Structures are given as structure tokens and as C-alpha cells.
Amino acid sequence: MRTVEEPGIRTWDFPRGIASIAVMAGCAADHGVSTDRILAGTGLTSAALSDPDLQVPGAIELVVVRNLVRELADVPALGVEVGRRYRISTFGIFGYACITSPTLREAISLALRYYQLGYGFCTPVVEFDEGTVLARIHHDLVPADVARFLVERDIVAMHRVMGDLLGHEFAVSRIELDFAAHEGADRLSEVLGATPLFGRPQTVFALDPAILGQSLPQANAQTWSLCVAQCADLVQRRTARTGITAQVRKLILPGGDSTGIPAPPTIEQVARELGTSPRTLRRRLAEAGTGYRALVDEVRCTLAEEMLSGTPLSVDDIAIRLGYAEATPFIHAFKRWTGTTPSAYRRKRAGSARP
Structure with missing residues (x-):
């Protein structure tokens, strides 16, 4: 039976924690770009990046994205590099709710339900059907000047986090992108384990449905229930x-x-x-x-x-x-x-x- 699941929110402009900005600032620092330059125009200081309770509008993270893309314009496959830096621990209690889920299918459903507790700019709509799992990545609301970076960052981050959940690396079975091929495309193929098809009508990636029902290595029903309740409370307060x-x-x-x-x-x-x-x-x-x-x-x-x-x-x-x-x-x-x-x-x- 075919089912479709999508986030409860279809915009990137929602309040979010500071951890994603810290990830990008760390990438910039590794390339010799100061945190002050990456935070220019945000009103944030480097000290703010260690405040776990700080919330910022999505528009503030977008400023950081633009600063990063401008400062590291010569870095090939920058979106891939940044996406690989997101780990399940980046997402706090939301991440722990996912990692203690019974299966990857349950974790994906949970992640979509509480999507606004993450840092995505693209909107994943996941179709579960007999023999296939397809994630359609919508980015029509993402500003064009940073769309390619954010599409690659978000897809690779999703892939990285799912690998953390499973406890091992895995390959997607198909990846299609609705923009032209570019320098660094080989890195995308290396990370995702499939050769990207560029210039397609839409951006999608497919998963082997066999991995959905696998028990996650850190599944824990009691911890999961507690974390889900905390996620719900966090959304309620936000x-x-x-x-x-x-x-x-x-x-x-x-x-x-x-x-x-x-x-x-x-x-x-x-x-x-x-x-x-x-x-x-x-x-x-x-x-x-x-x-x-x-x-x-x-x-x-x-x-x-x-x-x-x-x-x-x-x-x-x-x-x-x-x-x-x-x-x-x-x-x-x-x-x-x-x-x-x-x-x-x-x-x-x-x-x-x-x-």
C-alpha cells in the first residue's frame, strides 16, 4: 500500500537552534575563514554558538549560509562537505528521539513530524510503496542563489544522520537532481554511493526498503517515549x-x-x-x-x-x-x-x- 508522509510545516523560515550555524562556522574555520566573517550581518557573536538554548529565525541561518557560500566559493562540493558534518548529536533531544526509535521507518516518520526541530531548508516528502522508498526534495521556497548548496547540504545531512541511526554507512539506490552537473559532483557520488543524474525534472533520492524495518542498534522504547514527549513539549513552547x-x-x-x-x-x-x-x-x-x-x-x-x-x-x-x-x-x-x-x-x- 502506498503511503506519503511529509513535514507538518512546509517552510524553512521557522525558529531553530544555533547548532547548525556552529557547524557551518566550524567548516569555515577549517578553511581559514574567521567566525566573525561568517556571522557578519546576523547580530550574533562567536560566544552565542555555544548557547544550547539560543533560538534564531531561519532567516538568520540563511545569512550565515550566504556568507559561507561567498567566502568559500572556490571549495568544490561545499554543500557535500558541510552536510557530512551534521551528526545525530547535532539535533539534541530531537536526535535522541530518532536514534532510540524502534526502526528507521519510525525514525523517518518522527523526523518528519518534528521537522521544525531541525535545520532543513528543503522539504522532504517521503513516499513508501511496495518495493521502493522515494524522498522528493522540494526547494521551491529556497532562494535561488543558495539553492544548490542547500539541496546538497540537506540531502547529504539526511544521509549522514540515517547512517548514524543504522550504525553504518549505506548507499542510496538512486539520486536525481534538478540542476546542472558541476565541479565536485564526483564527491556527491562518493558520499551517497550512487551516481547522480543531473538536469532532471525534480530532485529525488531512493532508498532500499529493506533497511526500513531493521531494528536500530540504540532503540529503547522507554527513552524513545520520553524523548518524543520532550519534542512535543518543545514544539508547543516554540x-x-x-x-x-x-x-x-x-x-x-x-x-x-x-x-x-x-x-x-x-x-x-x-x-x-x-x-x-x-x-x-x-x-x-x-x-x-x-x-x-x-x-x-x-x-x-x-x-x-x-x-x-x-x-x-x-x-x-x-x-x-x-x-x-x-x-x-x-x-x-x-x-x-x-x-x-x-x-x-x-x-x-x-x-x-x-x-
């Missing part, structure tokens, strides 16, 4: 439901009780209620560090938790009331949202309610 997000969430929430939940409104319907256009609404949500799909998922998660803890409805009934055709996709979604299954969540809540 995107406090005020302003436009509060207005949208209110419109998504159904009226009445939870026994007859209507399908969530489309973004076009919500935009109309707010007297704006879908494009403007998407932009305003992106500025608030979230997206429409992320808010719909958040509401569904809240309703699911309420029904699991406050009603005798079966998991199948809850799935149908939330708009799912059957229980399986709901169970998979709930596990991405909370790090546990609906049944396990209900048992835990029932246990905590006992005197």
Missing part, C-alpha cells in the same frame, strides 16, 4: 498558541461533543473565515513557526487523547470519528504524535487514575 495560531486552532476545533466530529475544515475555508487568502494564512503561520497541517494534527491528537481517557469508545471508533478510514493509519499517526499507541496510552491513563 509555537505558543497565541495570535494567528490560536485563531486557526479555534476554527479547526469541532463544536459539540466528541461523538460526531466533522472533518477538519480546509485551509481555504479557514482563510475565508479569517478574511484572508490561503497564501497569506500559510505565510502568517510559517512566521509563527507552524503550519496548517501541524495544527490539524495537534487538534486531532488532543481529541484522541480526550476520547481515549474519557470515553469507552474503541480505537476503531475513535479512528473513524477523527476522519480515518480504519484504525491502522490512526494508530500510526498517534504513535508519531505521542510516542505510544492508543491502547498503551489508555492503559497508562487508566492506571494513573486509580487511587
Whole structure:
């Protein structure tokens, strides 16, 4: 059965930690470029790069990207070099949630769910089908002057992190890029293990589906659940439901009780209620560090938790009331949202309610 998973947010302009900027500053330093030159125009100091709690807008990282590309314009395959420097530890608690996931498939789903806790500029949409796993890399919102660098950086970083999760290097089965071949293309082939096809209609890479179900060497159910909960809390704090997000969430929430939940409104319907256009609404949500799909998922998660803890409805009934055709996709979604299954969540809540 073909399934498609994508990030809850479809923009690069979201608040992010400082670790990615530190990675690029380290690359620049290795090439003899000072940190001050890489941070020019950001308002950041070199001391800020060691602050684990510092958050910066995506636009600030973009300034650093442009500084790096300008300063190291003569370095071949710069995107590949920088991408190789990202490790699972670069992503903090988000990275630990991924590395303790049961399988690579679960880790990919988790990474897409909490994409805004990373440092990506490109948007990966992953298609799972029988016999193939295809990641389509969308970069239509990435500024053209740094698009090639960021596409190569993000793809190689994804590949590097997946290698960390598996505990070994692996080759992609196919890589296609929608830009022309360039000096340093051999390095891309060497790192990814497949010869890139340039000048293609879109940028995609494919994985061997056999690796998806492999147990990850550091999988730990208890640690995973704890890390997923912390990721959810971090996203919640970063995107406090005020302003436009509060207005949208209110419109998504159904009226009445939870026994007859209507399908969530489309973004076009919500935009109309707010007297704006879908494009403007998407932009305003992106500025608030979230997206429409992320808010719909958040509401569904809240309703699911309420029904699991406050009603005798079966998991199948809850799935149908939330708009799912059957229980399986709901169970998979709930596990991405909370790090546990609906049944396990209900048992835990029932246990905590006992005197």
C-alpha cells in the first residue's frame, strides 16, 4: 500500500537552534575563514554558538549560509562537505528521539513530524510503496542563489544522520537532481554511493526498503517515549498558541461533543473565515513557526487523547470519528504524535487514575 508522509510545516523560515550555524562556522574555520566573517550581518557573536538554548529565525541561518557560500566559493562540493558534518548529536533531544526509535521507518516518520526541530531548508516528502522508498526534495521556497548548496547540504545531512541511526554507512539506490552537473559532483557520488543524474525534472533520492524495518542498534522504547514527549513539549513552547495560531486552532476545533466530529475544515475555508487568502494564512503561520497541517494534527491528537481517557469508545471508533478510514493509519499517526499507541496510552491513563 502506498503511503506519503511529509513535514507538518512546509517552510524553512521557522525558529531553530544555533547548532547548525556552529557547524557551518566550524567548516569555515577549517578553511581559514574567521567566525566573525561568517556571522557578519546576523547580530550574533562567536560566544552565542555555544548557547544550547539560543533560538534564531531561519532567516538568520540563511545569512550565515550566504556568507559561507561567498567566502568559500572556490571549495568544490561545499554543500557535500558541510552536510557530512551534521551528526545525530547535532539535533539534541530531537536526535535522541530518532536514534532510540524502534526502526528507521519510525525514525523517518518522527523526523518528519518534528521537522521544525531541525535545520532543513528543503522539504522532504517521503513516499513508501511496495518495493521502493522515494524522498522528493522540494526547494521551491529556497532562494535561488543558495539553492544548490542547500539541496546538497540537506540531502547529504539526511544521509549522514540515517547512517548514524543504522550504525553504518549505506548507499542510496538512486539520486536525481534538478540542476546542472558541476565541479565536485564526483564527491556527491562518493558520499551517497550512487551516481547522480543531473538536469532532471525534480530532485529525488531512493532508498532500499529493506533497511526500513531493521531494528536500530540504540532503540529503547522507554527513552524513545520520553524523548518524543520532550519534542512535543518543545514544539508547543516554540509555537505558543497565541495570535494567528490560536485563531486557526479555534476554527479547526469541532463544536459539540466528541461523538460526531466533522472533518477538519480546509485551509481555504479557514482563510475565508479569517478574511484572508490561503497564501497569506500559510505565510502568517510559517512566521509563527507552524503550519496548517501541524495544527490539524495537534487538534486531532488532543481529541484522541480526550476520547481515549474519557470515553469507552474503541480505537476503531475513535479512528473513524477523527476522519480515518480504519484504525491502522490512526494508530500510526498517534504513535508519531505521542510516542505510544492508543491502547498503551489508555492503559497508562487508566492506571494513573486509580487511587
